Amino acid sequence: MEPASIGQNVIIGEDVSFGNNVTIGNNVIIYEKTKIGDDVVIQDNVVVGKQPSRAKNSILSESQKLPGAVIGSGCTIGTSSIIYANASLADDVFVADLATIRERVTIGEKTIVGRGVSVENDCDVGQKCKLETNCYVTAYSELGNYVFMAPYVVTTNDNYMARSKERYNHFKGVTIRDGGRVGANSTILPGKVIQEDGAVGAGSLVTKDVNTGEMVIGSPAKFYQKVPEDQLLKNQ
Template sequence: MQTLNKGNNVVIGDNVKLGENVTIGNNVVIYNGVEVGDYCIIQDNVVIGKQPTRAKASILPDSKELPPTIIGKGVTIGTSSIVYANAVISDEVFIADLATVRERVTIGARTIVGRGAAVENDCTVGSNCKLETNCYITAYSEIGNYVFIAPCVVTTNDNFMARSKERYDKFKGVTIKDGGRIGANSTILPGKVIEEDGAVAAGSTVTKDVNKEEIVVGSPARRLREVPSDQLLRNQ
């Protein structure tokens, strides 16, 4: 039997599917067609299934209405977070307060999206990741499984910094493969790849690819040493 615990001023659109034992806080908006799995917790002021809007000066093409958002089982979405249309959130994901998950984003099971974190459009995030407070995942990025991204990390996708038409077809997000780790306040430049178990020390600027099982440090980041064996993902 379905149990729904619902707060005040909740707006639920047409054809929304809610699983069993879903808890919805106050002032929540769930747009048409959204699917929410069993045992989810949606806290106050959350918006799910929002269609993106395009700035007049945007270089990106105007998109038609996107398919609904799908939320898996056991997901928690924190206060004042926004999950856009056509996002797919897998089972047991935790999205903390004030986070933003944009359109066409996929997030794997048991991943944590920290407070104030932003995952921009067209990103893929694997399972069992930790995207910590106020980190920024730029559009068109690919993140593997068991990736750790510390607070205030910034990733980028535009080598031309909003100048010249040449940039229009050259946007490229970052790739962080399984087990990659990035320390606090680091910056990853467009298109750079962090290979499996690559590690970036806090405060670094990554201007070239990081090799598998390598630690880099500095601005620009340079090789420091190999990742210790007991820190490798395969040995956990």
């Protein structure tokens, strides 16, 4: 089935499937075997289904060609965003301008991926999350449902800062469980876990796991208070 509307200079690869009422802007590239659901809007200069490239000195092994990307029904993909091959977006995901979603990433239903957000390879992001402008989700991370990341949050996965071969065995992203929230300009160190309803104050450096329903602040982040009852996920 053909999209309802196609802009100028659009390139569509082989075996791309479209649902009903798909709108495609100008200068869009959709690579082979991509699957696009109903009522999807793909704005100008978007790239969908791009195969990853590997630098000569990359720690990642050479990979086989990946399956196509999957874009669920009702999604919007903002201007100049890039969705890699083997990424999967559930229904009603909103991807703002200039965002990047890498290979082997899953994004849950009704999640918002903000302007300039980068979700690196091999991440799982749950439903109804909100990843605000320019936050960075490092590779091998897991975000539950209703997770909130404020602008310029940085997550990390390499405690060895690119030195020593030992680091190859210790790469680990962060885990933010259901209802976890992270304030603006905070940094989370590799492998740290923010438990359910855990909260991190703005500008904090998370060097230890955050307990369920607790708020931490500072650098390094320390216990500040229990999350107020009216802010708990169960009371929303």
